[in-house]
Amino acid sequence: MKSQVAYFNGLFSAGSKSVEKKQSSVPNPFSVMVRKEVADQVRSWRFIILALLILLTFLGSMYVSMTNISKAVANAGDPDRLFLYLKLLTTTDGTLPPFHVFIGFLGPLLGISLGFDAINSEQSNGTLIRLMAQPVYRDSVINAKFVASLIVVSTLFLSLNLLMIGGGLIITGVRIEPSEVMRILCFVVLSVIYVSFWLNLSILLSVKFRQTATSALTAIAIWLFFTVFYQVLLNIIVKAFLPDPDVLSQDQLLAYNRIILTFLRFIPSQLYTDATTTLLMPSVRSLGPLTMEQMAGAIPSPLSVRESLLVVWPQVSGLIAATVVCFALSYYLFMRREIRT
Template sequence: MVHKEVADHIRSWRFIVLLALIVLTFITSMYVSLRNIKPAVSNISDPDHLFLYLKLLTTTDNTIPPFHVFISFLGPLLGISLGFDAINAEKNNGTLIRLMAQPVYRDNLLLSKFTGAMVIIATLFISLCLLMLGGGLLLTGVRIEPQELLRIATFIVFTIVYVSFWLALAILLSIQFKQAATSALTAIGVWLFFTVFYPIVVNLVIRAFLPDPSFLSRDEIAGYNEMILNILRVAPGQLYADATTTLLMPSVRSLGPLTMEQLAGAIPTPLPFKESLLIVWPQVSGLLAATVVCFAFSYYLFMRREIRS
């Protein structure tokens, strides 16, 4: 069943279009990074200038965003496109009844839908990152450091988890709604809300109730900024941005505001991989929990769904 789902996704035009779009953005980002890699590496004031392969994922000349920013926008579309018609299309085409007439359990069908899409997502991002590593090695001749390899591998895992959340949400909506168009529009609406409108609403509402900053101390301002950041982290895109920024930029020491006392005496050096992972572990746990909740709710609804015509 997983093999069939993978084959169906590969042959679908919507996957081919999204694959071409993601590959095109990857090639464009890598071209801009390679064109600006020498100034970035030679910048001694940058504490991350020694991490060449991380610079390939983060360096830009401000004409286009880096690759991980592109993925924060295109990743949800990939997950939604692979899952918005996972169940309702089978039911509308009459194939769901035929499948259930066979010795196939409902949970196996749902797991095959999710696993088949996850195989596609994991293969895509692993292939792109291996292509980036191979291209960087051929063009620069610089050996990759073990810490860079660990950070890039963890970045791939975080990206797969991020896209899997939107995949689980799309499958949930495909079970809840009878029409594939309705589930697709609802999933895209959720994505647009958290990507575009949620930060605007949070900033407008919270800042309207905040006191005048001129009457606050530095610690109180830092506390209010931390509160705003915590509310913004309800959005999956913010969690992914925090995690990838910390992993791909080892000099990032905190995801919140720091006071002058905390900055006093701090040396701008890269953090070890373990320390960076500890910083982003709450974000990763949040994405994993949201994915598990969406899939568990999908399982509950599908097991109780009436599938007879």
């Protein structure tokens, strides 16, 4: 009798272990959706075209930097001349802008292209209803869309900067300093955050509008407004309402310049430009106008990585806050959206 009970207990334990093994072998639905979205993004023609465009601008900027790097390093009056690999990202002769300027222009297009049809295309094709019929959480869908695009953008920017470091090591043979590695990694993270803002904005518009063309045109219109028309309108308003700069004292002129800079920093591209300029140029100590009294006694020496991060932290926190707000709004609207119609 005892042997029979032990036999059945052994069968039961073996059966339970096999069930647990099968359950553990079942992949997580979120990871499956992320892998599927990454594969779709990488194979899409719009990403391939934009990635090739960013690669061409990167190669062009690196070529201009390599041809002018000897002049930049030989400039004794430049406190950043010893940072060779940072000079590869900032040196130019006027024919092509530096690489971070190209990212400030092409990064929004990359983010918009990855997210403008994230939700509404799924619903118009009828795949969203079939997806929700599976045993997955609703928030996993929008989270997978964002995480997959974030992985693609991070891999692209990290690969380009590693290519720059490797090319610099092969061509120049100069050892890269740890502070330069930290600044380049911070530049990669900042670029990913900047593109993530436009990605979340386009996902928000994809949740809000049912037509992909409407969400794409709205996102491009917002990008054009902040890139071109905002500064034009700000200059017109400044000339119309502020007094003549010739009759102002030094303190009043500094106050008005700070006001103009404050309004300019509502633009995500301005925040990105200020932050990347400070990170890639260690000698930059301030992002606003300074008086002669404030500059008196200042030694033209590069800042440490920590000090540069403290200078640009308001810009970085502003980009992060804008990104989180756009994602929270898209998350809220998607969770309350009716998908059966």
